[in-house]
Amino acid sequence: xxxxxxxxxxxxxxxPPSAHADMVWPALYLETRLFSWxxxxxxxxxxxxxxxxxxxxxxxxxxxxxxxxNAASALLGALLIPLAGIAxxxxxxxxxxxxxxxxxxxxxxWVATFIFACLINAWLESYVLKRFFRLPFTKRTFSWLTLAxxxxxxxxxxxxxxxxxxx
Numbered sequence: 001x002x003x004x005x006x007x008x009x010x011x012x013x014x015x016p017p018s019a020h021a022d023m024v025w026p027a028l029y030l031e032t033r034l035f036s037w038x039x040x041x042x043x044x045x046x047x048x049x050x051x052x053x054x055x056x057x058x059x060x061x062x063x064x065x066x067x068x069x070n071a072a073s074a075l076l077g078a079l080l081i082p083l084a085g086i087a088x089x090x091x092x093x094x095x096x097x098x099x100x101x102x103x104x105x106x107x108x109x110w111v112a113t114f115i116f117a118c119l120i121n122a123w124l125e126s127y128v129l130k131r132f133f134r135l136p137f138t139k140r141t142f143s144w145l146t147l148a149x150x151x152x153x154x155x156x157x158x159x160x161x162x163x164x165x166x167x
Contacts, residue, residue, distance in 0.1 A: 025104050026113040027085020029165050031078065033156035034117070043152030044070060047125075050148035055135050065133045069125035076124050077117075084116040117153045122146040 033039055044066060051069075052062035093109060096102070122145045129135045129145075 025082075025085050025089050026109050027082045027088075027116070029160060030085075030113055030117060030153075030157060031082055032165065033159050034081070034153065035074070035078070036156070036159075039152070039156040039159065040070075040074075042155050046151045046155075047145075047148045050144055051129070054141055054144045055129075057135075061133075065129055065135070068132065069128040072128045073121045073124040077121055080120050080124075081117050084120060085113055088112050088116070114150075114153060114157055117157075118146055118149045121149045121153065125149070 047070065048062050048066045051057060051066050052059055055062070055065075057065065088109065089104060093104070096108070097104070097106075100106075102108075122142065126137055126142055126145055130137045135141075
C-alpha cells in the first residue's frame with residue numbers, strides 16, 4: 001500500500017498543471033466569503049441577537065451558545081455546503097442547464113446555493129443548541145434561526161456582488 005501511494009504521488013507530480021481541471025460552482029465562491037473574518041464577525045453579532053431574543057437567554061449564555069453552534073456549523077458546513085452545491089449541479093442543475101442553455105453560474109443556482117447554505121447552517125446550529133444547550137426547538141424557533149442565518153449568509157452572499165471573486 002505505501003508503494004502504491006508513492007507511485008500515485010510521483011505520477012501526480014509528473015502530470016502538467018494545465019492538465020488539472022479547476023472546477024468551481026457557486027457554493028465554492030460563497031464558501032470563501034462565509035469564512036472571511038468580517039462575515040464571521042457580522043454573522044455572529046446577528047445570530048447572537050436572535051438566540052438571545054428567541055430563547056430568552058442571558059446575554060452571556062447566548063454568546064456561548066452561538067459560538068458553539070457556529071463552530072459546529074463552520075466545521076461541518078465547510079464540507080456540507082459545497083457538497084450540496086455539487087449535488088445541485090448533478091441534479092437538478094444539469095437537467096435545466098441543458099434545457100435553458102445556461103451554465104453553472106445562473107440566477108437559479110445562486111438562489112439554490114443561498115437556500116442550501118441557510119438551511120444547512122440552521123440545521124447544524126439547531127442540533128447543537130438542542131443537544132448541548134437543551135434549548136427547545138419548534139418550527140417557530142427553527143424558522144427564526146433560519147432567518148438569522150439568512151441574514152448572516154446574505155452578508156457574505158451580497159459581498160460577491162460588491163466585490164466579485166478574482167479568478
